[in-house]
Amino acid sequence: FSTGGVERISITNSGISGTGVGGKFLQIVGAVDGSNMSSTTSTSYVDTGMSVNITTSASGHAGVFAIVAGNIGGVSNTSGGEAVGIMRLVRDSTELINATHGAWAGNVSGAKTQDYSTAAMNFYDTGTSASTTYTYKVQFKTYSDSVSANWNFYSKSSIYLIEVGS
Numbered sequence: 534f535s536t537g538g539v540e541r542i543s544i545t546n547s548g549i550s551g552t553g554v555g556g557k558f559l560q561i562v563g564a565v566d567g568s569n570m571s572s573t574t575s576t577s578y579v580d581t582g583m584s585v586n587i588t589t590s591a592s593g594h595a596g597v598f599a600i601v602a603g604n605i606g607g608v609s610n611t612s613g614g615e616a617v618g619i620m621r622l623v624r625d626s627t628e629l630i631n632a633t634h635g636a637w638a639g640n641v642s643g644a645k646t647q648d649y650s651t652a653a654m655n656f657y658d659t660g661t662s663a664s665t666t667y668t669y670k671v672q673f674k675t676y677s678d679s680v681s682a683n684w685n686f687y688s689k690s691s692i693y694l695i696e697v698g699s
Contacts, residue, residue, distance in 0.1 A: 558696070558698070559594070559697065560587070560695075560696045561694070561695050561696075562586075565690070566582060566583040566690045568685055569685065570684065572683045572684070576674055576676075580671075581690070583603075583692055584670035584671070585668070585694055587666070587669070589661055589662065592663065596657055596659040597657075597658045597697070598656070599654070599655065599656045599669055599693070599695075601622055601655070601690075601693075602651050602652075604649065604651050604686060605620050605632070605652050606634060606648050607634075608646070609679055610678070615676050615679050616646040616680075617633060617636075617648075619631060619673060619674050619675075620652065621671070621673075622656060622669060624658060624660070625667060630656045633676070649686040649687075649688075657697070
């Protein structure tokens with residue numbers, strides 16, 4: 534592509550280059566968690582078992598873009614209240630982002646609610662360095678008023694990491 538007779542962008546099998554253009558994909562790694570449903574009553578985060586390691590490139594590293602689709606939900610008690618599960622993405626021991634999914638039973642006596650869906654978390658992590666191995670994992674917990682939080686309720690979850698170059 535050119536403007537004024539000057540080439541601005543060139544697209545080849547090696548990527549995109551040109552004036553004012555950056556951001557090549559250096560590598561993509563990922564995992565799909567098709568395990569059976571797991572449940573927790575903990576209000577502290579526990580591991581889902583879904584994790585991915587990435588070793589960043591020696592040169593041209595700018596960051597890691599994480600894409601998570603997590604099947605999460607919760608169960609309320611029989612006096613109504615929240616049926617909420619919370620998940621978070623962690624790099625090594627650092628929380629990067631979290632997402633909440635659930636429903637509210639309206640505090641109706643005898644009403645018990647369950648709610649599940651696939652929630653998304655996307656995060657561009659610029660706190661990484663070149664030539665370093667990182668572990669990204671997903672954890673989950675229940676909301677304080679919920680009976681439990683559930684992971685992979687009749688569905689699969691996934692995580693993909695894209696190393697972005699400068």
